[in-house]
Amino acid sequence: AQSVTQLGSHVSVSEGALVLLRCNYSSSVPPYLFWYVQYPNQGLQLLLKYTTGATLVKGINGFEAEFKKSETSFHLTKPSAHMSDAAEYFCAVSLNPSYDKVIFGPGTSLSVIP
């Protein structure tokens, strides 16, 4: 069975500072990995995904994540935080989301301080 842990339920960064949101997963087979963002009072929006191939994945709004199999991690980063990045971020894993459920982590709430 797959599972996802996100270290830190709440992260605060200054505007312009590096954003690092941590995600570790467990899976018996190579998984598909996702980061979703949820802005206040809105639905979940896909930021980026890893399926196969290049382990460094670039997403929308300047975010990227690197799949590290040896560390079973898929941390999300952005070089310079913007006020508009304040939101809830969910890491997720699936065997194959075309036909299997997606398992979500508990989420990390990101605050950006002016």
Place this chain on the structure above:
Amino acid sequence: GAGVSQSPRYKVTKRGQDVALRCDPISGHVSLYWYRQALGQGPEFLTYFNYEAQQDKSGLPNDRFSAERPEGSISTLTIQRTEQRDSAMYRCASSLPRGGGPKETQYFGPGTRLLVL
């Protein structure tokens, strides 16, 4: 095209009443998923369909919860004899476009916030 839509967006009901939540997936999407999200938590899988067939209902918490997708498009999640612990955001997602395109992405609707008094 249009995204996943859900109705109602908000539902307040009294304990013991039945509720029906509707999901209209992206046109042409084969797979449809239901998730439940408690406040401060990540979405939790409930059930999913390929076309009209319910493939996995292992996440449904008990037999008060049921879902259907009779024509392989719109789906309804029904909760019978609601309890206060059923209060949550219920989210629907769809994926796997028949006509081709990204297979791995699940697109989420805005959710239905259910409050059981």
